Amino acid sequence: MTLDDKKLSTSLDSMRQLEQELKGNYHALNELRQLQMLFESYSEKLSEKTNQLEKSNEELQKQTQRAENLAKIGELASSLTHNLRNPLGVITSTVKIIEVTSKDSLDEKTLSRLSRITNSANNMFQQIEDVLNFVRKKPLDIEKVSLLTLLQSAVNNIETPERVTINLPDNEILLECDFSKLVIVFMNLITNSIQAIENTGFIHIRINEDSGTVTIEIEDSGSGIPSELLPKIFDSLFTTKAAGTGLGLVYCKSIVEQHNGTITVKNNPTTFTIKLPGN
Numbered sequence: 001m002t003l004d005d006k007k008l009s010t011s012l013d014s015m016r017q018l019e020q021e022l023k024g025n026y027h028a029l030n031e032l033r034q035l036q037m038l039f040e041s042y043s044e045k046l047s048e049k050t051n052q053l054e055k056s057n058e059e060l061q062k063q064t065q066r067a068e069n070l071a072k073i074g075e076l077a078s079s080l081t082h083n084l085r086n087p088l089g090v091i092t093s094t095v096k097i098i099e100v101t102s103k104d105s106l107d108e109k110t111l112s113r114l115s116r117i118t119n120s121a122n123n124m125f126q127q128i129e130d131v132l133n134f135v136r137k138k139p140l141d142i143e144k145v146s147l148l149t150l151l152q153s154a155v156n157n158i159e160t161p162e163r164v165t166i167n168l169p170d171n172e173i174l175l176e177c178d179f180s181k182l183v184i185v186f187m188n189l190i191t192n193s194i195q196a197i198e199n200t201g202f203i204h205i206r207i208n209e210d211s212g213t214v215t216i217e218i219e220d221s222g223s224g225i226p227s228e229l230l231p232k233i234f235d236s237l238f239t240t241k242a243a244g245t246g247l248g249l250v251y252c253k254s255i256v257e258q259h260n261g262t263i264t265v266k267n268n269p270t271t272f273t274i275k276l277p278g279n
């Protein structure tokens with residue numbers, strides 16, 4: 001009981017006592033009852049307000065926690081950028097030197113492997129940049145793009161093991177969005193699906209447009225997400241993997257929300273659903 005609640009209940013007790021004393025004096029009793037009713041409705045409103053205040057306080061604490069987590073991500077991103085840029089630069093420049101100096105002696109397969117190394121290193125650069133962008137909340141670079149090309153780029157940028165089959169959609173949708181940021185969103189989701197598939201399995205990607213909303217679904221035949229973890233997976237730094245960062249889904253949610261969209265997840269089968277405003 002709060003101090004205010006205590007004061008109110010003492011006042012209500014005194015009123016009840018007064019009611020006993022005023023027995024027979026109908027006019028005074030009537031006035032007292034009206035006063036009592038007024039008092040009770042005031043007391044109800046006060047406890048409603050207290051509840052609202054408690055809720056706002058809880059929300060404020062959550063926001064502070066989120067801000068602290070973001071600050072941690074910022075620190076992590078800065079140190080990652082610093083530590084990874086140099087070795088990545090060494091990788092890309094060495095590959096370039098090999099490509100230029102040994103061009104004639106290298107077969108097609110080796111050349112394509114080398115270009116894959118460069119692509120992967122560039123993707124890592126891009127991801128580091130994008131985590132920083134997320135921390136800095138850079139505005140989107142919107143253009144009209146083919147959703148199919150976008151998904152294809154995401155798949156091409158990932159090393160998919162042979163045990164996993166990815167089924168891309170065969171319909172096409174044009175979408176106004178930030179191409180490179182959404183490619184990384186889908187790379188994150190597809191990578192998570194690949195990591196969740198222990199042996200062989202599949203990833204189905206479906207797209208459709210209805211009443212001005214574009215829906216993209218990524219379904220996988222992986223291990224699923226334990227139901228008690230479902231509410232946590234979009235929290236920053238939440239991971240169940242030994243080498244996970246817990247940044248992937250935070251990034252996805254942030255980018256999707258920057259596009260005024262939503263991202264949700266369900267089990268059986270594990271399906272991530274992204275809804276974006278369409279044409």
Ligand SMILES: Nc1ncnc2c1ncn2[C@@H]1O[C@H](COP(=O)(O)OP(=O)(O)O)[C@@H](O)[C@H]1O
Binds near residue numbers: 220248249270
């Ligand atoms: N497709 C999926 N299947 C099962 N679990 C998933 C899937 N996607 C995400 N998760 C769960 O959500 C957690 C957070 O994912 P994410 O933010 O990408 O971070 P990370 O991949 O670094 O762990 C993962 O550690 C995993 O437990």
Ligand SMILES: [Mg+2]
Binds near residue numbers: 188191192248249
């Ligand atoms: Mg991930």
